[in-house]
Each structure stands twice: as structure tokens, then as C-alpha cells.
Amino acid sequence: MTNYWPVVIKNNVTVCVQKNLASLSTYVLLEQEDWFESEISFVRKFIQPEMNVFDIGANHGVYGLSIAKLLNKGKVWAFEPTSSPSNMLEKSIELNCFNNVVLVKAGLSDADKKVEISISANSELNSLHKISEKKEEVQLLSLDKFIQDNKIQEEISFVKLDAEGEEEFVIQGGHKFFNEQSPLVMFEIKNELELNFRLIDLFKDLGYQVYRLNPEINVLVEYCQENFDDGFLLNLFACKNDTRNSLISRNLLATPDAIQKEKVLIKNKNRERKNDELIDHDWIDFFKDFQYGQILIESWKKNIESKLVLDGYLLGVKYAVMGYKSDCAAKKIAFFESALYQIEDIAKYPSGANLFVWLSRIHLLNILGDRSRAIALAQDLGNYIYKKKPEDIGVDWPFFLPELEQMAYQPKGSVSAWLAYVVFEFFESNKSFSGYFSKESNSNLIDFLIKNPNITLNCERAILIKGILMKKNIVVNVDHRIFTDSINQKLWSNILGKS
Structure with a gap:
């Protein structure tokens, strides 16, 4: 008997999660068979086999594992400080047979130090600053020092930065890296209900321009906070001119001047x-x-x-x-x-x-x-x-x-x-x-x-899992397509007591 559920998501990637539908990652991955952020589709399109990646705030590893699946010569460094999600990620790496993922059981900040972190029932919401009865001592590292100590020579093409409100400190601790290298950075702009515009300024000071995603067509366009206000905005992208030009050549980015000309x-x-x-x-x-x-x-x-x-x-x-x-x-x-x-x-x-x-x-x-x-x-x-x-x-x-x-x-x-x-x-x-x-x-x-x-099966799946979480009396026939057409049919049989 395992202490996790191996949920299969897009591209046949397995992500280990808690055996608890009240856990956010468990719920979302069973509901959508992917993460809920539209940016993950763009990232899959952007990644090329030889790229190297820093996944900062990896959590259960949905991004890092999805990227690793697409790599050949490239490598993923996945940083996750808290024990529960990092242990799940460690198991996922093993089940997927990914030898191109380096799990770093530490977080990133402006300096090397040990701190207490407030642990939420949902690891996605863990924080250094929230007050909680449950705490865990974690190791934080400076990105620049980590690169130096581990003699990392590879060029990093993509950084996913989701540090639950600590992004500014991560940038400070990685100033040399962000200054000298030219990755595409995806960063969380919304901290709870507020947009952190300070992050945009920090990246611009380092020579990066900031973009948002047009979903479905997977094209980045320049982000202008005065002209765009959508309550669902969670993440933005930042890159320097050389990476911008590469994205333009791959038809993954459009500049304002080019759009206006067209x-x-x-x-x-x-x-x-x-x-x-x-x-x-x-x-x-x-x-x-x-x-x-x-x-x-x-x-x-x-x-x-x-x-x-x-x-x-x-x-x-x-x-x-x-x-x-x-x-x-x-x-x-x-x-x-x-x-x-x-x-x-x-x-x-x-x-x-x-x-x-x-x-x-x-x-x-x-x-x-x-x-x-x-x-x-x-x-x-x-x-x-x-x-x-x-x-x-x-x-x-x-x-x-x-x-x-x-x-x-x-x-x-x-x-x-x-x-x-x-x-x-x-x-x-x-x-x-x-x-x-x-x-x-x-x-x-x-x-x-x-x-x-x-x-559709997608809609039925969403209704089913919501009903289970709300403790409804759910009756599903044994010949229901969730037991035959779902990529997680065995898990659903277990959850609905049909196994």
C-alpha cells in the first residue's frame, strides 16, 4: 500500500500526489489531468530537447516533470524546500525514470540560511510569513552561490519562478545569474489577491522586458498594466532582447511594433x-x-x-x-x-x-x-x-x-x-x-x-470530483466511461470503490 496516488497527466507524465482529494494538487490533477495554468501549454511548446531549466518552487513538480519529458540532452534543477511535496516529487522522478532531473531539497532566497516556514494543508500555499501552528525548518540558498558551489556551467534557457511571495529575494540572491545569462523567466505576478508590480521593475532593471500570454494560440505579447486588466492573470514572462528575438523567430512572441505594422x-x-x-x-x-x-x-x-x-x-x-x-x-x-x-x-x-x-x-x-x-x-x-x-x-x-x-x-x-x-x-x-x-x-x-x-468526459470528471469533495452521494455505474476512457481509470476505480 503506497502513501501516494500516481496521477497521469498530459504527455503520459506521472505526478505523485497525496491520497486526499482535499489537497489542491490531487484535486486539480485528477479534475483536469494537467495543471490549471494555461502557461503550462506554452512552456511545453517553448522547451527544446537541449535546454536546461531551473524550476524554482517546484512543489509536486508538474512543470519540472513535464519539461523533463521533453528533454534529451537538457536537465532540470528542481528546487523545493518543504518535505511533503519534495518527497512526492522524488517518487515521481523515480516512477518516470527521469535521470535528467536534479532535485534540490531547498528553497532560494537572497542568502544561504535556515528558516522556519509555515506549512499549509496545501503545499502550494506554504509561506515564510504566514502564521501557522505547523512549521518546518527548511534550507534556503542563494542562487548565485548554488551555481558556484555546484560548478554549473550549463546555459539556462528557462526559469520557472514561483516562490510564494519570496520572488524578490530570489532575484537578489541570483543577481549575477540573471544579469549574465538570458533565460526566459516565467514568474508569478499575483501574491494572494495583489499584483506584485515590484517584480516587473526588478526584471526591467536587469534588462528584461515583460510579456503576458495569449492562451490557446500560445503567443507572448508585451504586458502593459494600464491597458490590460484581467482578474485571472497569475503569471508573466520576462526575457532580454536576444531571447525575445529567438522567440519571435519561432513565432512564440509578437512585439507591439510588429503587430501594429500588420x-x-x-x-x-x-x-x-x-x-x-x-x-x-x-x-x-x-x-x-x-x-x-x-x-x-x-x-x-x-x-x-x-x-x-x-x-x-x-x-x-x-x-x-x-x-x-x-x-x-x-x-x-x-x-x-x-x-x-x-x-x-x-x-x-x-x-x-x-x-x-x-x-x-x-x-x-x-x-x-x-x-x-x-x-x-x-x-x-x-x-x-x-x-x-x-x-x-x-x-x-x-x-x-x-x-x-x-x-x-x-x-x-x-x-x-x-x-x-x-x-x-x-x-x-x-x-x-x-x-x-x-x-x-x-x-x-x-x-x-x-x-x-x-x-464531455472532462465535464463529467469535474462534476464527479466536486461532488465527492462536497460529500455528495455519488453513484457511478461500472460501465461509466471514466473507468474505460480516462487515463487515470485505475485511480478512479479506487476512489469510487469499483476496484
């Missing part, structure tokens, strides 16, 4: 557009890659040819399609921003007050990182669709679904049931980082999701 080209081309250009079907064939598009595309084409769809809306949809078709990061962002501008402009007028405009707005807001607005719109739109009779829901205009992943869904049942499902699923799964952080959902909404023929 937007001017788009605007100029639109001025030259002929009236019948939107009837050209080449761009709309993009939707043939998705099952709902295959079903609806011929009727869309007829409506476009008959001028039943607003040109302004069509132009916005076309821009979004061009964004997906573009390889260049700056061009991609320029098209998506132009699409959002076009569609939001249409939404100001009575003719734009329809569900197609709202669906496409939600999609674009989500892509461009404005999750708060996307969720608010999804809640309103879901309630609107839910109250409509099936025969009153038309699908006359081309449209996007809230998330790119949802566009691959196969519609089942009535159009209204399908659309209501995808909108409510987006709202329910994105209103918080995880069901762990949210209050119990509206029972009518959960009942609607469960009974809807379109429900």
Missing part, C-alpha cells in the same frame, strides 16, 4: 476590398475542419451569397480565420485583434444583438487573454439560449465556439441543447481556475449539464 496592412487591404470578396468561399472552408461546420457550412454560404449576413460581421469572422491560418505571430495577433474590434463594433448596434456575434466575441476575448469578460458574456449568453425554444435557435451565420477545443465536439441532439451545453461548459470550467476554488455550482445548471447528450 494591423495597418490589414486596414489598407480592407480599403481595397471589393464588395463581393466576402462571398469568396476559400476562407469559410476553414470551418470544414469541425463537425458543426461540416453540418452548417452550405447553409452559411447560401445566406452569405443572399446578403443575409452583415458584411461587418463576416469581415470579423474572416479576420479570425486568417489569424488561425497565419504562422507569423505578429500577423496572427493583428488578425485576431482586428477581428475582435470589428465584431465588438457590430455588437454596439441592434443588428449585432444575436448569439452568433456573442459566441464569436467570447471566442476572441478568450484567445486574447481577456478571460473575465469572456466568462461574463458566456454566463449571459447561456441564460439566453437556455430560455429559448429549440425551434427559435437558428444557426444562420458562421460562428466560433467559446474555446478552440470545443469546436471539435460532435453536436448531439437539438441545436439549442448543443449550443447551450458548450456555452455553459465554458462558463462552468472557466469561472475559476478549478472547481476546488469555487463554491458549489447551481444545481439546475449541473443537472442540465449531466443530462445533456453533449456532455
